[in-house]
Amino acid sequence: MAGTTVGEIRARIELDMSNWTRRQAQIRNDMAQMGRSSANLSKQMALVQKASLAVGGAVVAGIGVSVKKAADFEEAMSRVKAISGATGQDFEDLKNIAAKMGAETKYTAVEAAEGLQYLAMAGFSVKAQVGSLPAVLNLAAASGEGLGRSADIVSNIMTGFGIKAEDSGHAVDVLVKAMTTANTDLPQLGDAMKFVAPVAHSLGYSIEDTATAVAKMSDAGIQGSMAGTALRASLLHLTNPVGQSAKAMKKYGIEVKDAHGNLKPIPELVGHISKKFEGMTSAQKTAAAAQLVGVEAASGFVTLLGVGEKGLRNYSKTLKEAGGTADKVAKTQMDNLKGSFEQFTSALDGLG
Template sequence: MSNVEALSGATGEELTALSDKAKEMGATTKFTAGESADALSYMALAGWDTQSMLDGISPVLNLAAAANMDLAQASDIVTDYLTAFGLKASDTTHFVDVMAYAMANSNTDVIQLGEAYKACAATATSLGYSVEETTAVLATMANAGVKGGEAGTALNAIFTRLATNTKECGDTLAEYGVQIYLQPPHQRGYRQPHRLF
């Protein structure tokens, strides 16, 4: 908690609330209070305020438990890629649900998704693709044996190619009977991304 205090700047009642939350997680879940504090540290590093940390720890903990992974690592993945997808701390529960759904319904896991996001999330966001759309493609790729960083790098190349060399891509896809809309979503008047999960 000293680390959380230093990283978050929380003092007084806020620090007490965070400490109590770490203890609560330690008493009611498979993770220790120390592991919960480490997860809070990653949230503090991401610039989350005290309330966001208090609200976000439970969904992150549930994701780590479902994925049977280190809690701090799960927290690091969630905080990094919420930002990369242009989401806020208040979107944590939904973001975790998207990853958990992909893990349960395709041949991938949270660590592999994190590695894939590392390579493609920023590009996807800049082109207007949602976390749901991006994760659905990564889940489909995983089912075909392309996972983790390899999948993210391949998807990033696809996004880049479609955005910067669209006519040639469109012509090639048309040869296979695939017609694409030649503008990325953010140029189509998208208001709300379609949720696949």
């Protein structure tokens, strides 16, 4: 260090001290950043952990819901199996149609299985249940009634008229046409047919002619069981007249059978009696009807006389040509946002 002055030595020491101070500040700054990074990392890890738990919970919840839906479906199908006695491939066919309808319609597979239960309770074979379920779904969608209730109503009516399962689509079309063109609904039609269908069928009357009479009574406010009992009483009095009914038939010259000895169709029968009552006042017609078919059935029968043979025949023809009505009405009912959402959620339910 020879030749180095005291001033130079002092200046170098001061420079070294300044550099050391800056390094110490940098070290402290680096340590502070590391601390902040560590804290931030901890927060991020906590968020990841929470997100993982949330996702895991959703997955677990989804699995739980799916398992419950599957369990509900299996339980519903077990009831179908117990009622129908189906085993093997027959039972698989029932499961497949319920699952298929659950995926393609607004109704879930469990609801479709409920429909199968009612069809099985009505004595439908496995083949008949599989073939009838789509029509029952259309009926439920068109009427707004529950699937089980709809299946119960249509199966009872079909049994009452002796309608075969392969004709369930037509039976449903007739019912939907009647309830969309007359002052009645599906439960009221079911109540009416419950009383009159077996009698009408035994007399050879079709579902169309019977539904026509019920519909026209309904338009006059005689609905449900009232229409059914009134029509049943009228038919029984006319086909097996005793007492006052027999006297009235003789008095007015009423013939219920045609030239071939067959019972006249309802429109023709009403037209025949209407002619016999020509020239009467409304009060006289009501009194004559009460004597002919009984007091309780008189108001309903007078209503049919007012509609007349032509009106009854034309409406019955409309019901006979009702093919495709249920499907059309059901699709119209579902052609909206709510309907689309119901179909979507039903499909998700099936996926579950």
